[in-house]
Amino acid sequence: ILNVEQSPQSLHVQEGDSTNFTCSFPSSNFYALHWYRWETAKSPEALFVMTLNGDEKKKGRISATLNTKEGYSYLYIKGSQPEDSATYLCAFGGTASKLTFGTGTRLQVTL
């Protein structure tokens, strides 16, 4: 059984705060690491797909880094806004085809 862990489980920040979450995954047999954002009552939406050790990806105020040797990825949100409130899921791909999801970090951003 693959262990994909995310921390913290939940987070409550104020508008304008910057924050980050951690995803840890097995450091062997790595193929890809995905990040998804899941807003309440909507479908999970892909943020990043990362495949190379040292990868850094950015989309607007959200960025992510990847360390495959030690088995972790960080997701950063700069200047959080209420619309960033969602559950952020990471998913580890040990093969090209299948992903194992973490339980997510639930972020709530208040005014």
Add this chain to the structure above:
Amino acid sequence: GAGVSQSPSNKVTEKGKDVELRCDPISGHTALYWYRQRLGQGLEFLIYFQGNSAPDKSGLPSDRFSAERTGESVSTLTIQRTQQEDSAVYLCASRLGYNEQFFGPGTRLTVL
């Protein structure tokens, strides 16, 4: 251009009844996945279809669960003799190549 669609959006059933959930993937996506999320838990892989290859059924929790896919289109997930522990949101996702997965809105199944 439509995304992944699923039906029904909500299903309430009685324990012991069979249910069928439907997924329409994005046209041209060769891979299709079923997941479920039970209350307080993470997304749990159920089954994966890739083109004409044999499906990866390793995530199906019991033989009451089965799924079919017609070519590279619609998939149905069937749960026979539903139990209360089957209550969950069932998500379908499709994928082109080895890129990100595109998820449907899910079916919320409640077994009374």
